Amino acid sequence: MTKTLEGDILDRLYTVIASRKGSDPEESYTAKLFNKGTAKIAQKVGEESVETVIAALAEGPENVASESADLLYHLMVLWADRGVEPTDVWAALAKRQGISGNVEKAARKNK
Numbered sequence: 001m002t003k004t005l006e007g008d009i010l011d012r013l014y015t016v017i018a019s020r021k022g023s024d025p026e027e028s029y030t031a032k033l034f035n036k037g038t039a040k041i042a043q044k045v046g047e048e049s050v051e052t053v054i055a056a057l058a059e060g061p062e063n064v065a066s067e068s069a070d071l072l073y074h075l076m077v078l079w080a081d082r083g084v085e086p087t088d089v090w091a092a093l094a095k096r097q098g099i100s101g102n103v104e105k106a107a108r109k110n111k
């Protein structure tokens with residue numbers, strides 16, 4: 001899997017998550033979370049973090065991957081709730097790698 005594909009998957013998921021703001025909580029788990037508010041979403045991120053740690057310490061790689069997917073999903077619901085865009089996070093990561101300027105340009109350069 002390439003860095004670009006991983007980025008595309010997360011960016012696409014974020015777009016769907018953000019589109020659920022104001023949707024019917026009966027029809028969408030994401031909309032239900034937005035409806036419950038920041039404290040509940042943050043609590044879910046904490047729970048999924050702990051489940052990922054438990055999987056890492058006591059279970060196999062498949063469960064670690066599955067719990068990590070739950071964690072990433074809930075983390076992105078928290079980003080959307082708090083007004084953080086994926087590009088804000090990618091820019092922070094890029095800066096730590098010593099990549100300055102446009103993140104998408106940097107990602108193309110790294111392909």
Ligand SMILES: N=c1c2ncn([C@@H]3O[C@H](COP(=O)(O)OP(=O)(O)OP(=O)(O)O)[C@@H](O)[C@H]3O)c2ncn1[C@@H]1O[C@H](COP(=O)(O)O)[C@@H](O)[C@H]1O
Nearest residue numbers: 013016017020027028029030031032044047069070073074
């Ligand atoms: N990636 C996910 C995703 N990962 C995990 N989950 C949900 O997260 C929940 C975690 O389960 P838990 O047992 O911890 O939580 P729970 O008991 O159901 O709920 P709580 O009472 O604890 O809040 C499950 O209901 C999962 O279905 C997700 N729900 C939605 N998505 C994606 O989000 C997008 C929007 O989905 P909808 O909100 O369903 O429209 C779609 O692309 C989905 O694929």
